[in-house]
Amino acid sequence: MITVTSILKLRSLLTSYRQEGKTIGLVPTMGFLHEGHMSLVDEARRVSSVVVMSIFVNPLQFAAGEDLETYPRDLLRDEMMARDRGVNILFIPDVTEMYPSQIKTTIYVSKVTSQLCGASRPGHFDGVATVVSKLFHIVQPDTAFFGQKDAQQVAVIQQMVDDLNIPVKIVPCPIVREADGLAMSSRNVYLSEEERKQAVILSQSLYNAQQGIKDGQSPQQIRERLIMEISSQSLANIDYVEILSYPALEIIEQFSSNRWIIAVAVRFGKTRLIDNVIGGGEEKTYVSHHDESQNTPSYSY
Numbered sequence: 001m002i003t004v005t006s007i008l009k010l011r012s013l014l015t016s017y018r019q020e021g022k023t024i025g026l027v028p029t030m031g032f033l034h035e036g037h038m039s040l041v042d043e044a045r046r047v048s049s050v051v052v053m054s055i056f057v058n059p060l061q062f063a064a065g066e067d068l069e070t071y072p073r074d075l076l077r078d079e080m081m082a083r084d085r086g087v088n089i090l091f092i093p094d095v096t097e098m099y100p101s102q103i104k105t106t107i108y109v110s111k112v113t114s115q116l117c118g119a120s121r122p123g124h125f126d127g128v129a130t131v132v133s134k135l136f137h138i139v140q141p142d143t144a145f146f147g148q149k150d151a152q153q154v155a156v157i158q159q160m161v162d163d164l165n166i167p168v169k170i171v172p173c174p175i176v177r178e179a180d181g182l183a184m185s186s187r188n189v190y191l192s193e194e195e196r197k198q199a200v201i202l203s204q205s206l207y208n209a210q211q212g213i214k215d216g217q218s219p220q221q222i223r224e225r226l227i228m229e230i231s232s233q234s235l236a237n238i239d240y241v242e243i244l245s246y247p248a249l250e251i252i253e254q255f256s257s258n259r260w261i262i263a264v265a266v267r268f269g270k271t272r273l274i275d276n277v278i279g280g281g282e283e284k285t286y287v288s289h290h291d292e293s294q295n296t297p298s299y300s301y
C-alpha cells in the first residue's frame with residue numbers, strides 16, 4: 001500500500017495506473033475505520049484493479065458546535081487496517097491540501113437535502129457534496145463506494161453525479177451491524193456503557209417496523225410505534241423518525257410497490273446515531289461482472 005498526502009503525487013500515480021488500463025475504485029472515508037468501511041474496500045477490490053481509500057475529516061460538513069475537533073481519529077490503526085484489507089493507495093491529505101485557500105465554490109443539491117439529516121444539520125450536505133466532488137475530480141474513479149447507513153448521503157451524491165454528468169458509478173453497500181444489531185459507526189465510541197446498551201433500540205425498532213409492514217400497517221402506524229419504542233429508552237432523544245420514498249425522499253401515505261425508507265436519528269447523550277431500512281420496489285442489485293477484455297467493471301441495475 002502506498003500512502004500519499006499530496007494531490008499532485010496521487011494524480012501522477014493514478015495517471016500511470018490508468019495508462020496501464022487499470023480501473024480505479026474509490027472508498028471515501030473520514031477514518032477511524034471499522035468493518036463497515038472494510039466492507040466497502042472488499043466490494044471495491046472485487047470490481048476494481050486499484051483501490052484508493054481517502055481519509056479526510058472534512059471541516060466543510062461540520063457545523064459550528066458539532067464534533068469536528070473531537071471526531072475520533074487513529075491514523076496508525078487506520079493505515080494498518082487499510083493495508084491488511086488490500087487498499088492499494090491511501091490518500092490522507094491535510095486540510096490545507098484540500099482547501100489551500102478559502103473555498104468560494106460549493107455544491108448545493110436541492111430537494112433531497114431538505115429533510116432528515118439535511119433538516120437537522122443545515123449545510124451538512126453542501127459540505128459532503130463539495131468534498132466528494134473534489135475527491136471525484138482528484139481521483140477520477142470508475143466506481144465509488146458508500147455505505148447505505150448514510151442513505152441520504154447516497155441519494156445526494158447520486159443526484160449530484162446525475163445532474164453534473166460526473167463519469168463515476170456510485171455503488172451503495174449494505175449496512176454492517178454489530179452482533180446485537182447496532183449499525184457500525186465511527187461515532188459509536190462516544191457512547192457510554194448504558195447508552196450503548198440502549199442504542200440497540202434503533203435496529204430493534206426498525207426490525208419490528210419491517211414486521212409491521214408485512215402485517216399491513218400504514219406508514220403512520222409504523223411511525224407512531226417506532227416513536228413509542230425508541231422513547232421507551234430513558235436516554236434516547238429522538239431527532240427524527242421518518243418514512244419516505246427512496247431515493248426522492250418524499251412523504252408517502254402508504255407502502256406501495258415503490259421503494260421506501262424508514263430513517264431514524266436519535267441522540268444518546270452527546271452522540272447522534274442514525275439508522276435506516278430500505279425496502280419495497282425494485283431493489284437495486286449490484287451484480288458486478290468484471291469484463292476482462294475491457295478491464296472495466298460494470299454493474300447491472
Ligand code: PAF
Pocket residue numbers: 028029030056058061128131132150153
Ligand atoms: O461518509 C463519510 O464518511 C463522509 O461523509 C464522506 C463521504 C467521506 C465525505 O466526507
